[in-house]
Amino acid sequence: MIRARTFTDARQQAHSNAELHWWIFMRISGLILMFLILGHVYMTFIQVSESDATFDAVVNKLANPAWKFYNWLILSLSLLHGANGARYSIEDYVRSRPNRAWVKGVFYTVIALLFAFGTVGLFSI
Amino acid sequence: MHHRYDVLVVGAGGAGLMAALYAAKGNVSVACISKLYPTRSHTGAAQGGIGAALGNVQEDHWEWHMFDTVKGGDYLTDQDAAEVFAKDIIDAVYELEHMGLPFSRTPEGKIAQRKFGGHTRDFGKAAVERSCYAKDRTGHMILQTLYQQNVKAGTTFFNEFHVTDLLIEDGRCQGLVAYELSTGELHTFHAKAVILAAGGYGRVFKITSNALTLTGDLMSIYYRKGLPLEDMEFYQFHPTGLAKLGILVTEGIRGEGGILRNDSGERFMERYAPTIKDLAPRDIVSRSIITEIREGRGVGRDKDAVNIDLTHLPREVIEGKLAEITDLARTYLGMDPVKDLVPIQPTAHYAMGGIPTNLDGLCLSDGSGGTVEGLYAAGEQACVSLHGANRLGTNSLGDLVVFGRRAGIAAAKYARQVEYPDMPEGAQRESVDLFERLRNGSGKENAAAIRKDLQESMMNNVGIFRNGKDMAAQVEILKELKARYQGVTVSDPSRRYNSELIEAMELGFMLDCAEAMTASALNRTESRGAHDREDFTERNDTDWLKHTMAYKNLNKADDVIIGYKPVALKGFTRAFEPKPRVY
């Protein structure tokens, strides 16, 4: 047996634009990242292997404030973009409410720590 | 389980949903019980449109519509019903529009209308645009819109509940019993008023445009109480259904120039209707097709169809104007009407007869004004005698909304005035017995095999052509089938979702409908409207301008008592004298 939901039931749904804003953010940050990351990959492609990124090479390049900013933009945008993308997945696959809460909590903490760590690193050179 | 509602509606097709809406407006508690989810009801299959004299395209008046309905019904139509109908339907269509139904529009933005067989201006002078439509899915839109409005109104639905018995004592309906498919439980519903709107019973025929679930359940239940079924002999066959499948193909194919051909490619309509050939009326074409098939000139593996040939028409016409048949032929036959001949065959389509009611939908218990208090009926399963001996295209959808609404209003009004009737002792007894027998019998009969035999024999003997000999034979066949039915035992013991049990029960209902239909048809020794007898080819107004009322003889097995009811030959303000029905 079903009792049809009424007009007022349906109207009482909460209102928030958060999902819309995240949706727009994913597209805009994606567009910007597209240039930043493909540029980054292209420029560092010659190195290809992480071991080419020697201490000195990295330090030298990051001495330039423009590169600092470039890298910081990548860092923050891609972490936010990636974190929100991962949130989509968590909300889809982690179905039990309590589990979802702590998985999200741990995940956001890791992202925040990484962000702090990366920022400090970038600007401490 | 026990439930109690002021008004109960059985069936959630167009008629049931309309009745539920209006009953709810009458300030009473309402529940709708349906064996299908509401949107699965067969009202959704209707394509053509709903006729109303809006006059959006051309001048039109309700009097003209009333006349067409009466004439279309071969004067067996009750003219008071036709008058109420032709007036009310105008309002009802506007009301559907106000409920949001997405009608197709005229360039001025009004509801679009088109021509349809039998609808004329000026009492038969010329065709008129009267059918209001929403593309080629008017019924679908009506069903969806009415369901939506019920969701809005918060109607309580009991979906996938099969009504198995009506509780009627001393001429008063007290409620009903229903079987819940998901649990196998029987529920008793106690009510002040019950509205029946459970649709047709086309599945008694082998080839039909009706759904597998249209098995005449409530007609049979009514009939089992010794109450009458009216005009059961009138059953409409549509000439063009896809071969084997019975899926309806619009009349437009002939209108656009399609040609019917037999096995040798001959254009056989030249022999039956030399002047207008393939454009002859529905009944003549249906009869001609059947003659060809009977004389062995059919096509197909069983030689039981003829071809419709569109190959001479330009591709644009076929794909543009006949998009629907093109799509159906491609989907179901893998044939392209542009290149291939499409096999078609007449298909059982619509029951004019059913549970007799007065203009408010109140059920009649005999032919002389007796009623069943608190019991109402509407839709295809009811017979207000709007369609008489032959229904006009687009008048059924109108019937649903006009008389569904009237039944809803009347039932709510009645429910407000009365107390709950007492429930009878052991309300569920008959239903329990029915299921006990089907579950625990010892017979080995297969219900599907019996159903197949029923459908084939009805198609052959009480189909488009009827004669005394075949129908008398059918009476015997039905006796045999009913005897075999007693030997049906359901093999699936489960309680939940036991669809085998349901199908077996439905077969029992179908057998009853077939019995009443065959007896009524055998009894009427004339040809009128859809009832065509080879042994009595003329209409006979002196003896037969009356409705048939078929009663089950409760004292003698397999016996049907035939009674009659007068035809209302006058409306409230207009009346049309019976005349020969020529177009």
Add this chain to the structure above:
Amino acid sequence: MTQTTAQASSAPVSASVPMLQLKVKVLRFDPEKDKKAYWTTYDVEAQPGDRVLDVINHIKWYLEPSLTFRRSCMHGICGSDAMLINGRNRLACKTLVRDVAKSGGTITVEPIRGLKVEKDLLVDMEPFFDSYKAIMPYFINESPAPAAERIQSEEEAERMAHSSNCILCACCTTSCPIFWVNGSYLGPAAIVQAHRFIFDTRDEATQQRLGIMNQNTGVWRCRTAYNCTEACPRDIPITQLIEEVKRAVMYGQA
């Protein structure tokens, strides 16, 4: 069927059509007695032009009466018989045997995904209809109606041509990879219904419906996987409609 017109008009249509020998593999489950769903294979003879539903009916009527599924209209209008046929969501009555198997071949039939299986091919449809009801699937216009119809142009009526065609069969929603894992997603069918009203010029509750679509469970969960569009038996361009609703929400909030 590759016969020519000449043959079709003179020879019986299907006399020459051979019967196909098929194996029909059905995923069966009866919670009353089974712990797990299991496959059963039935040998069936069918004509190429038979519907898959005809074949399943045949199995039920003559081979395995307890086989359970929903069906009614037999021609794709009632929306009862959505099933997973050979790995895709289809209406069994709108799928022909010849399109899914050759003679000697196998047809697999499973219940649609993401809804609880009640018995064999029959699933619990309540969650599906609940999401339908959540979008306020009814016309709302509280201003007094005119005596006749509300005027609407042909173009405005055409805006609803696709969305109003939906028969609520659930082929789309149960083919959506997001819905499988996340039942709180309203799903494509509900969004199609919302589209029907959002783009109806006569309706006055557009903002409320856009508000519902704007929620976490609404239109933003769609990841444009297109399974819904491929599955729809009514050829509704569902993904396109969903994208239109996304834009309507976005511009509506701007």
Add this chain to the structure above:
Amino acid sequence: MYRGREGQWAFLLHRLSGLAILFYLMLHVFSIGSFIFGERFYMTIHETYDLVPFRIGLLFVTAGVVYHAFNGLRIIVMDFTGFGVAYQRQMWYGVMLLSVLAFIGSAIVVVPRILGGY
């Protein structure tokens, strides 16, 4: 497995590549950022990246980035234009082509290095 068509696989790959890149990014930020702990620590981490599995993994990450970036573009075009929905399939094949090219391109650079042992 549901026999979906291009759109289903496009979605699945987009999600997988996105999560993979995120995972890589997290490692990358950690390792690059680790130079604040001094050169020794930094170089130790980076030597482990020289292992063959890491190098091959990088191939896939590169292809994944290219796929995710261009499919992201495809999604944006679908979201904002009717054209995008109509030609989503064709666009997806374009995206796949680019990803394969990127994979081959980086393989040309990386494989000799793996074989050459540096």
